[in-house]
Amino acid sequence: MKVLLFNGSFNPNGCTNMALQEIAKILNDEGIETEILQIGNKPIRDCIACGGCVNKNRCVFDDDVANKWLEKAEQADGFVFGSPVYYAHPSGRILSVLDRMFYANKSCFEHKPAASIVSARRAGTTASLDVLNKYITIAQMPLVSSTYWNMVHGKKPEDVLQDKEGLQTMHNIAKNMAWILKCIELGKQNGINIPEIEKGEQTNFIR
Numbered sequence: 001m002k003v004l005l006f007n008g009s010f011n012p013n014g015c016t017n018m019a020l021q022e023i024a025k026i027l028n029d030e031g032i033e034t035e036i037l038q039i040g041n042k043p044i045r046d047c048i049a050c051g052g053c054v055n056k057n058r059c060v061f062d063d064d065v066a067n068k069w070l071e072k073a074e075q076a077d078g079f080v081f082g083s084p085v086y087y088a089h090p091s092g093r094i095l096s097v098l099d100r101m102f103y104a105n106k107s108c109f110e111h112k113p114a115a116s117i118v119s120a121r122r123a124g125t126t127a128s129l130d131v132l133n134k135y136i137t138i139a140q141m142p143l144v145s146s147t148y149w150n151m152v153h154g155k156k157p158e159d160v161l162q163d164k165e166g167l168q169t170m171h172n173i174a175k176n177m178a179w180i181l182k183c184i185e186l187g188k189q190n191g192i193n194i195p196e197i198e199k200g201e202q203t204n205f206i207r
Contacts, residue, residue, distance in 0.1 A: 001077045001181050002033040006069070008083035008094025010041040015119035016082045018157040019170050023080055023117070026174030032078075032181060037069055039093050046096045053104035066100045070108065073101065078181055079114040079141075080173070081132050088124030090131050098135050106139050111194050113180045115144035115173050118151050119160065125151040140197070142180055146172040 005024055009016040017036065024034040045061040052060035059066045073079070081098065083090035102109065116132035118125050126149060136143050150173060152166035153159070160166065 003078040004076045005036045005080040008091045012038040018160040019152045022170040023174045030178035047099045057105040059100045074108040085120035085124040109139045113142040121155045
């Protein structure tokens, strides 16, 4: 089993990465393989609603991380979406990539457990978590929670290490993720299949 951890910060060694490292460490102790994917500081495309990804499962823009991450997501069993807080919302970089990934190939995320985590100096954390969690809940993904809201605080990575409750929260996310993954695997071995969902209905408010 493998969990992908997405770092939506331009800084590969910042506070968000510190939190993801803590989650990965516990997952590894639980026998779960992990990989932290860095969004980096190069330009990121936004979705332009061109529809070019329909029936192709790939974004038409192939000059950033979106399609590379989709390829990895197809083979993964769980996910952690991480972001710093900017003006009380997640980074625009991670939102642009997630918009394109989920629109182009939501099926590679469906029914796989996921958690959102955010890092902030002070405030804006719960609003940012709410935005990231919406990707998870629209794709029928079990939402992995913890013993507090999924956040760490600090201006610098070394500050995060002083946020003892934040670190505890990250560790418990990892333990819950490992437990859910193992339960899903055991269910598959015992013939418990993914539910058949209803499709076809779409309501527009003006009709």
